[in-house]
Amino acid sequence: MNIRKRLPAFESKDYRLWFAGQSISLVGTWLQNTGQSWLVLKLTNSPLKLGVLTSIQFLPSLILSVFIGPIIDRFPKRSILLFTQIMYALAAAALAVVTFGGHAQYWHVLVIAAVTGIISAIDWPTRQAFVGEQVNDRSAVVNAVALNSTMFNIARVIGPGIGGVLIAIVGIPWTFALNSVSFIAVIISLLLMKAGRKPTKSKMGSYAQEVREGTQYIARNQVIISLLVIAGVISLFLLNFNITIPSFAKLTLGLQADGYGGLMSAMGVGALAAGVLMSLGGTRLEPTPAYIYGSGFILAVAMILVGIQRNFYLTGLLLVFCGFGMAALSTMCNTALQMQSPDRMRGRVMAAYNLVFVGSTPIGALYAGKICDALGANKGFFVSGVIGVVFLGAMLAFVTPRTFRGLRTFAVADSSAGGGSQTVGSSDGLDARAAGVDKD
Secondary structure, rough: OOOHOOOHHOOHHHHHHHHHHHHHHHHHHHHHHHHHHHHHHHHOOHHHHHHHHHHHHHHHHHHHHHHHHHHHHHHHHHHHHHHHHHHHHHHHHHHHHHHHHHOOOHHHHHHHHHHHHHHHHHHHHHHHHHHHOOOOOHHHHHHHHHHHHHHHHHHHHHHHHHHHHHHHHHOOHHHHHHHHHHHHHHHHHHHHHHOOOOOOOOOOHHHHHHHHHHHHHHHHOOOHHHHHHHHHHHHOOOOOHHHHHHHHHHHOOOOOHHHHHHHHHHHHHHHHHHHHHHHOHHHHHHHHHHHHHHHHHHHHHHHHHHHHOHHHHHHEEEEHHHHHHHHHHHHHHHHHHHHHHHHHHHHHHHHHHHHOOOHHHHHHHHHHHHHHHOOHHHHHHHHHHHHHHHHHHHHHHHHHHHHOOOOOOOOOOHHHHHHOOOOOOOOOOHHHHHHHHOOO
């Protein structure tokens, strides 16, 4: 099979622009994530305070996600993303200025994290819903989501490694400064795009009515509800690696910044492997219930194993499996939700996904910070992994045999759940838009 058939998303010029710009910007994002976590541990030496920082940064997604969906459907997504990228760059520059002055305090980081969190509450569901407008036909959506995961995880490998070296050689502030500069790439790519210049919703109704309509649609669709529950619980209890990994590295293994960056990069290697596999897998790796549960169990079991040992190299190897399971699960859930949602509802469905997957982070971060503070970071890994195994086992035994009955792939929408019949090859608005926009 030739590469164009394996990577159909790249047939779209708009998606190629997005991929190029994001590939640069995301490396900067991981530089900042690495520097910010290390800065807080350096200032406070407390996993709990690192958890509080993460809670502050993700709290806006918990509060605002329900209200963001209609905004995404009402306004051009390209314009929304241009605004968020500029604001991200300014926030990163502010953090760089504070730390370059040598007087950074914990509360400074909290305030800037809160601003970044408000931006993210708008940005994340918008970029997820934007995927369908960047590609030429609906069959390319699965590939585009997988490629986005691959791009994100390439940055996850490169960013922390570079960040750890930068911190050791020139200091933490440069991670923030370089992140601010990296947003220029994605801003340029957005300016060159033709997609996303018009809202997907042509008729504007009452804002409250649109929120209610989206909520009712999701509540009636058992497949979407089950996917949201799986994504939400796993995110809440297991995906707190920005707390558990730096705490494990610094306080359990006694590593310096370069060792911490190495562990983060090891996890990125696993996540990258999952992204590449799904990007090149074609229809053989479309999202299915079996793949979602399998990736979830890989993640949970690997976390249990991390928690029962204290060897640097074994930790790195196990984090490769953690990264693989995490990336496969999140990509499969994301893709399944997009394929199960009609165009007119996708912004609101992805806002709900943002609510449970990202909005649960404030609570999860406090949970992870507290358990690492009280029991140690190794126990944080172990307990979280056990929770994951028990939860997935219960869902597999008692819930999804009913909600996923007869559903072999999520690439076909559940017509009995209020969504209407919708296959990967359907022209539910997306092909019509592609015909009117030159994406080649």
